[in-house]
Amino acid sequence: MGMWSAAMVCRQMDLLDGRSPVQHQVQSRRLRQPSKRLLCWLAAAGMLVAQVCCFPAIAAPASLEDALTQQLHVNRQRCGIVGQAVSVVHNGKPLFGGVDGLAGMDMKQPVTPEQIFPAFSVSKLFVSTLIMQLIDPGQPARQYLPGLLQRWEHISLAQLLKHTSGLPAYFEPSQMSGTDKASASFPATAQALLEVLVARPLLCVPGSETRYVNTNDVVLAQLLQAHDRMPCAQVASERIIRAC
Numbered sequence: 001m002g003m004w005s006a007a008m009v010c011r012q013m014d015l016l017d018g019r020s021p022v023q024h025q026v027q028s029r030r031l032r033q034p035s036k037r038l039l040c041w042l043a044a045a046g047m048l049v050a051q052v053c054c055f056p057a058i059a060a061p062a063s064l065e066d067a068l069t070q071q072l073h074v075n076r077q078r079c080g081i082v083g084q085a086v087s088v089v090h091n092g093k094p095l096f097g098g099v100d101g102l103a104g105m106d107m108k109q110p111v112t113p114e115q116i117f118p119a120f121s122v123s124k125l126f127v128s129t130l131i132m133q134l135i136d137p138g139q140p141a142r143q144y145l146p147g148l149l150q151r152w153e154h155i156s157l158a159q160l161l162k163h164t165s166g167l168p169a170y171f172e173p174s175q176m177s178g179t180d181k182a183s184a185s186f187p188a189t190a191q192a193l194l195e196v197l198v199a200r201p202l203l204c205v206p207g208s209e210t211r212y213v214n215t216n217d218v219v220l221a222q223l224l225q226a227h228d229r230m231p232c233a234q235v236a237s238e239r240i241i242r243a244c
Helices: 003-017 021-028 036-054 064-079 122-134 157-162 173-177 180-184 190-197 215-228 232-241
Strands: 083-090 093-101
Touching: 064 083, 064 093, 122 157, 122 215, 122 232, 157 215, 190 215, 215 232
Parallel strands: none
Antiparallel strands: 083 093
């Protein structure tokens, strides 16, 4: 039983007395003998000492580098991370660089500092940040992306960001089997994606409910490229990565 458990015992004793903790404290000051609350906290202190004695001490890392290296090992064991490469930079000054694990699940090579990992859904954070930096989220998306389907013209940027636009998905769950045939059925370009969605109805009235669909992020990325007249990856590199 830890400190929180002991505190709950003290609270329970107050309730059994039929008095509030404040009344109990005021009346206990008038008593010459030790109060129940004092005895409770003495018991809690004893239990805390017992806990410290029962568990082996963990040596504190000697430096920031040791602490972060140790954390990489902990993260791998706790979260099942195959491989990781971490860099910590503060005000342009590198503070730490470390690697842990393997370059892939089916590979035996260790991760290197130069390892390149797919961004996957992390790219959505960059797109959302850039959209909020540059564009008024309350405006209709079609104002910034004229090529957007006309029946989507009233969908706002905020609805795209919050996944409340109702836009349909451009693939079916059955296509996520990981086979080459399934992968080949995905639209090759953003324009091809829009053509696939022309005949598909909205999943819901825009703004009425949340439906997490990757189509929202594809449209936002295209909108960002049209606004800055450069690839989305280049915009993210100039405005976020290099700025850090």
